[in-house]
Amino acid sequence: MFRRAGMAVVLAWVAAGCGDVRPLESSFGTLHHGDGVQQSAQAVDLVWELVAGSGQGVTEGGIATQSSFPVNHLTAGPDGSVYALDIQAGVVRRISPDGRVYTVIGCKTGCAVTDGGVGAPATATDFGSLWAHALGPDGSHYVTKNNNRMYRITPDGIVHHFAGNGETPQVGTHGEGGLATQASIGYVGFIKVSQGGDVYFSTAANAYAHQRRIRRVDAAGVITTVVGDGSDVKSSMPVFPLSTGVGAYTRAAGFTSSGALYFAGQNDYRIRMLGVDGLVHSIVGNGVSGYSGDGGPAVNAGISSFFREGGLTLGPDGSLYFVDGNRVRRIGPDGIVSTVAGTGVYGVGHPVPGTSALQTDLYPAPMHLAVTPDGALHIAFNAPHRVYKLVPSSIDWQHVQP
Numbered sequence: 001m002f003r004r005a006g007m008a009v010v011l012a013w014v015a016a017g018c019g020d021v022r023p024l025e026s027s028f029g030t031l032h033h034g035d036g037v038q039q040s041a042q043a044v045d046l047v048w049e050l051v052a053g054s055g056q057g058v059t060e061g062g063i064a065t066q067s068s069f070p071v072n073h074l075t076a077g078p079d080g081s082v083y084a085l086d087i088q089a090g091v092v093r094r095i096s097p098d099g100r101v102y103t104v105i106g107c108k109t110g111c112a113v114t115d116g117g118v119g120a121p122a123t124a125t126d127f128g129s130l131w132a133h134a135l136g137p138d139g140s141h142y143v144t145k146n147n148n149r150m151y152r153i154t155p156d157g158i159v160h161h162f163a164g165n166g167e168t169p170q171v172g173t174h175g176e177g178g179l180a181t182q183a184s185i186g187y188v189g190f191i192k193v194s195q196g197g198d199v200y201f202s203t204a205a206n207a208y209a210h211q212r213r214i215r216r217v218d219a220a221g222v223i224t225t226v227v228g229d230g231s232d233v234k235s236s237m238p239v240f241p242l243s244t245g246v247g248a249y250t251r252a253a254g255f256t257s258s259g260a261l262y263f264a265g266q267n268d269y270r271i272r273m274l275g276v277d278g279l280v281h282s283i284v285g286n287g288v289s290g291y292s293g294d295g296g297p298a299v300n301a302g303i304s305s306f307f308r309e310g311g312l313t314l315g316p317d318g319s320l321y322f323v324d325g326n327r328v329r330r331i332g333p334d335g336i337v338s339t340v341a342g343t344g345v346y347g348v349g350h351p352v353p354g355t356s357a358l359q360t361d362l363y364p365a366p367m368h369l370a371v372t373p374d375g376a377l378h379i380a381f382n383a384p385h386r387v388y389k390l391v392p393s394s395i396d397w398q399h400v401q402p
Contacts, residue, residue, distance in 0.1 A: 045358055046340060046390040048351040051082065051378060052095050053386030061102060064095045064387075071380040071387055073310040074370035075135050082370055082378055083135060084387065085143075090127040092141065095387070105141055105153060106130065118161050122153040132201070134191035142199060144188040150180075150201070162199070163217055164188075169204055172213040173225050180223035186211065190252045190310075192261065200226065200261060202250040212246040214263065214274075227263075227274055234268055234287060238279040253312040253320055262320055264312055269303050271312070271322060283320070284331060291324060291344065298337045304344075310368040310380075321369050321377055326362045328369065328379060341366070341379065341390065350384055357390050 055066035073085040080097040083104070091106030105122045117125025127145045134142045139155040142162065149164035163180035168187070175183025189205030198218050204211035213228035228246040235244060247265015255261055261274040262283065270285030284293075285303040293301025304325040306312075311323030320331040327342035340357060347361030368380035376389045 045356050045393055046377075047393050048353050048355060048357055048360070048388045049391045050353050051099075051387040051389050052084070052101070053384060058093070058101055061100050064099050064101045067101055068385055069093065069101075070382070070385050071368060072382075073133055074313075074368045074378055074380050074387070075133060076313075076370040076372045076378070077135060078373060080372045080374065082372065082387070083133065083141075084380070085130060085133040087129055087131060090130045090145065092130070092133055092143065105133075105143060113159075117159045118151070120159055121157050122159050123157065125159055127151075132188045132191045134193050134199075136193040136197060136199070137195055138197065140193075142191045142193065144191065144201075148184070148186050150185065150188060150191070150199075162221075163201075163223065168207060169211055172204065172211050172228060172230055175223055176225060177222065179221050180217040181221065183215075183223045185215070189250045190263070192252045192254050194255050194259065194261075200252070202246065202252070202263070205249050209245055209248075212248065212250070214246055214250065214252075214261075227280060234265075234270060234272065234282070235280075236270070236282045236286065238275075238281050241274055241278070241280050244280050251310060251312050253314045253322070256314065256318055262312065262314065264306055264322070266306060269306065271303070271306075271320070284322075284337060291327070293337050294329070294339055296337065297335050298331045299335070301337045310370075311366065313369040313371055313377075315371040315377070316373055316375055319371075321371065323366050323369065326365050328357075328366055328377070340377065350381060350386055351388055353388075356393075 050065050052064035053068055055068050058067040058069045070086045071084040072087040075083040082095045084093045092104050094102045094104045107124050107126050111126040112124040113120040129146045130143050132144045141153040144150045148166050150162045152160045152162040161181055164185040165182055167184040169184035186204035187206045189202035191201045193199050198216050200216050203213050203215055209232040210230040213225050215223055216226045217223050227241040229243050231245040233245045247268040249266040250263055253262035259276050264271040269287050269289050271283045273281045273283050275281050284298040284301050289304055290302040291304035313321050318333045322329055326344050326346055327339050329337055330340045331337050342362040345361040347363030349363055351360050364381050366379045367382050370378045378389045380387045
């Protein structure tokens with residue numbers, strides 16, 4: 001028999017010595033066995049539940065599990081929706097909490113506008129290819145396409161030019177302190193929006209180290225550099241953000257409740273954090289490829305490989321999830337790293353709903369992650385294009401005491 005305790009509150013150091021201690025709540029709680037043994041609900045095996053995929057094609061308002069469409073990035077919305085970026089089609093689709101699919105950005109047939117569609121409805125605009133996507137706290141969407149520009153789609157659905165002059169920067173800080181629309185930003189690897197509405201993104205993500213930066217656009221539309229000095233050096237020690245390098249194809253998990261930003265480059269073999277103390281800290285990984293460290297502090301763990309897609313995300317309890325080869329791993333609010341899905345072995349078929357996530361040989365490798373406000377981790381796979389979420393295995397709640 002199990003008894004589910006109230007919400008577990010854990011006092012934990014913010015990772016990598018930011019210096020402040022704050023309470024973090026776990027959305028999973030604690031399970032108390034009848035023999036007095038306590039067990040974290042995070043340790044209870046999770047199983048797969050299909051969210052989208054397994055069908056043929058996609059229709060507007062269709063059932064997501066009976067559809068099929070490419071997913072190149074996932075973004076969770078505040079209402080439990082999950083937004084799926086399709087790079088080649090140049091669209092963003094919303095998978096609603098009731099399991100339906102709707103296009104919210106982009107148009108492929110009968111479109112009224114092309115080439116960015118400034119001033120036009122986003123659903124009537126043929127963007128061509130879209131490369132990155134983010135959702136702001138006010139409901140605005142941000143996207144970049146293959147013209148080295150970023151666009152904002154306001155809550156009324158209208159497209160606005162937000163950043164980029166269409167060029168790849170020869171100098172990483174091009175346009176510093178000026179209007180973002182006049183700055184060269186090149187290929188954008190990620191976009192994340194802070195709770196205050198500032199937009200952070202990686203510039204020239206596919207270019208040489210001296211061109212790569214993480215930059216910010218504030219409410220006035222002014223662009224500044226927040227991380228990067230043009231080198232390719234990533235220290236394991238806390239450093240000033242303008243005294244460290246930015247990796248190729250840098251992606252970001254997003255912002256913690258305290259305002260820290262987690263990010264990682266494709267070949268960095270470490271995840272770093274721009275902390276609220278104004279320093280960049282190494283959170284997990286030692287810069288060398290190698291899987292290790294489950295069950296111990298994240299600062300001592302190694303990363304075997306990190307894909308350049310959206311394989312990095314934050315949960316509402318402060319947990320950091322990341323793709324590591326053929327595994328998905330988690331750093332909890334207590335700083336301990338664990339595996340939540342995958343054995344590390346390359347599988348031969350897609351996950352089977354209802355089966356153990358920890359005992360699944362993943363095929364293909366997981367690529368994109370997002371966590372909805374209820375704490376459910378969503379994992380997207382490329383070819384076959386499917387999205388799953390991890391849910392607790394069945395428990396007879398008739399025998400659970402409050």
